[in-house]
Amino acid sequence: MQVHQYDVIIVGAGGAGMRAAIESGQRARTAVLTKLYPTRSHTGAAQGGMCAALANVEEDNWEWHTFDTVKGGDYLVDQDAAEVMAKEAIDAVLDLEKMGLPFNRTPEGKIDQRRFGGHTRDHGKSPVRRSCYAADRTGHMILQTLYQNCVKHGVEFYNEFYVLDLAMTEVDGVRRPAGVVAYELATGEVHLFQAKSVVFATGGVGKVFKTTSNAHTLTGDGMAVAYNRGIPLEDMEFFQFHPTGLAGLGILLSEAARGEGAILRNSDGERFMERYAPTIKDLAPRDIVARSMANEVREGRGCGPNKDYVLLDLTHLEPAHIDAKLPDITEFARTYLGVEPYTEPVPVFPTAHYAMGGIPTNIGAEVLADNDNVIPGLYAAGEVACVSVHGSNRLGTNSLLDINVFGKRAGIAAAEYSKTADFVELPEGAEGDTVALLEKMRTSDGTERIGAIRKDLQELMDANVQVFRTDETLREALDEIAKLRERYNNVGIQDRGKRFNLDLLEAVELNFLLELAEVISVAAIHRKESRGGHFREDFPDRDDEGFMHHTMTYLDPDSETDGIKGMRLETKPVIVTRYQPMERKY
Amino acid sequence: MSTDTSTETPEPASKIDLPDHVAGDSGSIPSFDCTFQIARFDPEQDEEAHWEEYKVTMYGTDRVLDALHKIKWEEDGSLSFRRSCAHGVCGSDAMRINGRNRLACKTLLKDLDTSKTITVEAIKGLPLEKDLIVDMEPFFQSYREVMPFLITSGHEPTRERLQSAEQREAFDDTTKCILCAACTSSCPVFWTDGQYFGPAAIVNAHRFIFDSRDEGGDMRLEILNDKEGVWRCRTTFNCTEACPRGIEITKAIAEVKQAVLQRAF
Numbered sequence: 001m002q003v004h005q006y007d008v009i010i011v012g013a014g015g016a017g018m019r020a021a022i023e024s025g026q027r028a029r030t031a032v033l034t035k036l037y038p039t040r041s042h043t044g045a046a047q048g049g050m051c052a053a054l055a056n057v058e059e060d061n062w063e064w065h066t067f068d069t070v071k072g073g074d075y076l077v078d079q080d081a082a083e084v085m086a087k088e089a090i091d092a093v094l095d096l097e098k099m100g101l102p103f104n105r106t107p108e109g110k111i112d113q114r115r116f117g118g119h120t121r122d123h124g125k126s127p128v129r130r131s132c133y134a135a136d137r138t139g140h141m142i143l144q145t146l147y148q149n150c151v152k153h154g155v156e157f158y159n160e161f162y163v164l165d166l167a168m169t170e171v172d173g174v175r176r177p178a179g180v181v182a183y184e185l186a187t188g189e190v191h192l193f194q195a196k197s198v199v200f201a202t203g204g205v206g207k208v209f210k211t212t213s214n215a216h217t218l219t220g221d222g223m224a225v226a227y228n229r230g231i232p233l234e235d236m237e238f239f240q241f242h243p244t245g246l247a248g249l250g251i252l253l254s255e256a257a258r259g260e261g262a263i264l265r266n267s268d269g270e271r272f273m274e275r276y277a278p279t280i281k282d283l284a285p286r287d288i289v290a291r292s293m294a295n296e297v298r299e300g301r302g303c304g305p306n307k308d309y310v311l312l313d314l315t316h317l318e319p320a321h322i323d324a325k326l327p328d329i330t331e332f333a334r335t336y337l338g339v340e341p342y343t344e345p346v347p348v349f350p351t352a353h354y355a356m357g358g359i360p361t362n363i364g365a366e367v368l369a370d371n372d373n374v375i376p377g378l379y380a381a382g383e384v385a386c387v388s389v390h391g392s393n394r395l396g397t398n399s400l401l402d403i404n405v406f407g408k409r410a411g412i413a414a415a416e417y418s419k420t421a422d423f424v425e426l427p428e429g430a431e432g433d434t435v436a437l438l439e440k441m442r443t444s445d446g447t448e449r450i451g452a453i454r455k456d457l458q459e460l461m462d463a464n465v466q467v468f469r470t471d472e473t474l475r476e477a478l479d480e481i482a483k484l485r486e487r488y489n490n491v492g493i494q495d496r497g498k499r500f501n502l503d504l505l506e507a508v509e510l511n512f513l514l515e516l517a518e519v520i521s522v523a524a525i526h527r528k529e530s531r532g533g534h535f536r537e538d539f540p541d542r543d544d545e546g547f548m549h550h551t552m553t554y555l556d557p558d559s560e561t562d563g564i565k566g567m568r569l570e571t572k573p574v575i576v577t578r579y580q581p582m583e584r585k586y
Numbered sequence: 587m588s589t590d591t592s593t594e595t596p597e598p599a600s601k602i603d604l605p606d607h608v609a610g611d612s613g614s615i616p617s618f619d620c621t622f623q624i625a626r627f628d629p630e631q632d633e634e635a636h637w638e639e640y641k642v643t644m645y646g647t648d649r650v651l652d653a654l655h656k657i658k659w660e661e662d663g664s665l666s667f668r669r670s671c672a673h674g675v676c677g678s679d680a681m682r683i684n685g686r687n688r689l690a691c692k693t694l695l696k697d698l699d700t701s702k703t704i705t706v707e708a709i710k711g712l713p714l715e716k717d718l719i720v721d722m723e724p725f726f727q728s729y730r731e732v733m734p735f736l737i738t739s740g741h742e743p744t745r746e747r748l749q750s751a752e753q754r755e756a757f758d759d760t761t762k763c764i765l766c767a768a769c770t771s772s773c774p775v776f777w778t779d780g781q782y783f784g785p786a787a788i789v790n791a792h793r794f795i796f797d798s799r800d801e802g803g804d805m806r807l808e809i810l811n812d813k814e815g816v817w818r819c820r821t822t823f824n825c826t827e828a829c830p831r832g833i834e835i836t837k838a839i840a841e842v843k844q845a846v847l848q849r850a851f
Binding site for chain 1: 600602604660666669670677692730734747758763
């Protein structure tokens with residue numbers, strides 16, 4: 001087995017990981033371990049933009065952005081983190097421009113800005129143009145620009161290295177990261193990486209759902225690895241369903257379409273968002289629009305042979321305007337549904353998009369061991385983390401912002417920490433669990449197939465844990481997940497080889513998905529209220545007295561929660577600085 | 587008051603009449619049977635790649651990637667290929683489909699002739715690792731050698747560097763590259779001479795050479811004036827045809843050639 005030593009290990013090479021690497025790589029000996037080639041990361045699929053109160057095209061300021069973020073998150077946002085993000089947004093955008101990002105420009109040559117859902121002027125008075133963008137390819141441009149700058153700074157990548165474990169060692173009564181265990185896909189070898197500090201930036205877990213905008217590779221790896229080492233997961237019940245996925249496919253059509261003037265219609269041709277959000281209509285936050293769409297379908301006003309989707313109407317927009325501002329998403333509609341958006345409305349339905357929850361961190365991107373203590377040397381940023389700037393519902397564009405602001409913070413902090421810290425001794429046989437797991441999987445000869453179990457899990461989650469939830473649907477989900485885990489114990493893979501054994505990889509990923517689906521469902525059962533992306537039909541109102549707190553889920557062998565052995569739920573206070581909870585109307 | 591810079595569109599109607607085919611029934615989803623020939627190669631057992639045949643039933647708007655997944659998940663778990671986003675933006679799944687380089691996730695089966703066998707093999711010109719997976723390292727090496735990052739000098743401005751919409755337009759096309767290697771691995775010059783930078787590296791050099799903010803153009807042009815540089819291009823247009831992002835690659839290479847001549851080393 002190969003053993004490597006670096007000051008800083010960054011796990012994941014999407015936006016957050018590479019933003020961290022650019023900072024860390026210039027300060028400390030850094031390596032980035034990534035399951036995919038960096039430019040394959042799902043940051044590249046983000047479309048609409050990155051908000052910052054540059055005020056390039058109209059009056060704006062970071063305080064309004066903070067307020068929108070807090071209100072958009074239905075007041076479950078930690079307000080200190082939202083302030084940091086909105087303030088540092090301006091430099092984050094300017095940093096990217098200086099790194100070379102080709103933003104769209106105003107006639108004066110400045111970075112252009114456009115409207116986006118939930119972003120308003122003066123605390124909700126009207127939509128504001130805050131999103132900095134590069135056509136509908138902003139994520140692609142961010143990913144490329146960050147990779148280009150990693151090349152410029154000579155950042156060391158280990159491509160197609162899949163991190164399967166975090167080695168932790170107790171030093172003077174405090175648990176600290178000692179390194180990570182990685183599986184090299186090309187050779188099948190296990191590598192041990194010792195490091196003084198470790199940054200997790202592994203992205204989300206959209207593949208627990210069937211209808212999702214997420215890549216096949218978004219299987220919650222970092223969340224599961226952390227959880228299995230006793231680190232809590234925060235607010236996992238909050239999952240964002242993006243309103244406009246291509247119907248039946250889930251491929252994302254950016255909110256920028258509505259920012260540029262597109263609207264939603266039901267089978268009566270009605271612009272139904274006028275009823276649900278009279279002030280900002282189609283530009284209401286995503287949770288509200290997604291629920292409104294699902295409600296239209298439930299009440300029989302859906303379109304198509306099964307009346308199971310609504311329509312995104314761009315036909316009143318000028319084709320030249322569409323080509324200039326929304327070229328990619330209109331091409332998706334043509335390629336995948338054969339619909340011409342110039343002349344026909346596009347079938348859309350909510351698609352699982354973003355995990356608001358994740359590994360808990362503070363504003364310094366330090367991972368929390370519990371409500372009061374950090375794990376020295378361990379950091380997380382981006383979708384894998386929960387800082388929490390998104391609360392119970394993330395505003396559009398704030399994820400590209402999150403990865404840049406907190407990715408940068410994590411990179412600087414991890415490098416600075418490594419300058420004064422010593423290496424922590426690796427636990428004896430740190431790679432043991434991983435080697436055993438891989439060998440067990442490689443030789444597994446059960447009768448169950450990975451693809452079948454995963455399909456059943458995804459359909460179950462779509463049916464029971466999606467936009468509308470009840471105690472009954474959630475408990476049914478838990479029962480079924482338990483059965484799927486039983487079946488998983490009898491799984492058999494067919495590829496017995498060492499090199500590029502992606503059959504084996506998918507088996508490991510599926511185990512993570514099953515674990516996290518359970519965490520999501522249990523957390524959702526316990527939140528007996530409706531807030532942001534979590535809507536309980538049996539508790540349709542927000543309950544600030546009972547639930548104005550974060551959910552912390554721990555793996556704990558001695559506990560039992562809802563019949564799930566080994567899981568413990570606790571709560572964590574929400575940090576409130578400026579804004580007291582108010583009714584959320586748009 | 588807003589200093590709006592884009593044309594405001596008029597407020598759309600609250601209600602419109604939808605044609606029946608849009609609002610309601612549009613018929614059932616067709617299914618069709620496909621036969622695939624896939625080039626398989628197991629580096630731990632095989633001397634060279636061989637064809638294997640698979641028959642699958644697919645539906646409506648399924649893509650080649652869906653068929654590969656169906657084979658992997660239901661028939662043969664050892665079939666190996668890279669993929670991630672599944673909608674043509676991550677660049678993982680470039681492969682030769684019926685002899686043409688394409689992304690498996692962007693190639694709809696209904697657009698192929700499903701009455702005939704569909705062939706799928708790894709892209710050419712890069713070392714074959716397993717089944718449809720090739721070693722991408724030589725490809726990224728060429729990319730890195732053209733200095734694919736913004737080069738500037740002097741003091742950094744406090745705010746953004748200004749750039750007009752026209753200046754931005756000059757390199758817009760080449761910013762779309764997703765580094766899938768469909769172009770480079772379709773180039774006959776690259777097949778015979780692996781040292782050639784290849785179209786993707788030149789596209790990424792173009793992206794910076796024509797960026798008004800960049801000051802590294804001369805260095806990149808010097809690199810591409812090398813014997814393995816732009817002059818190896820024989821203008822066969824394979825790359826332009828292969829590009830899943832619709833980049834006019836041959837035109838971009840011609841612009842780089844022009845720039846080399848104009849700067850005349």
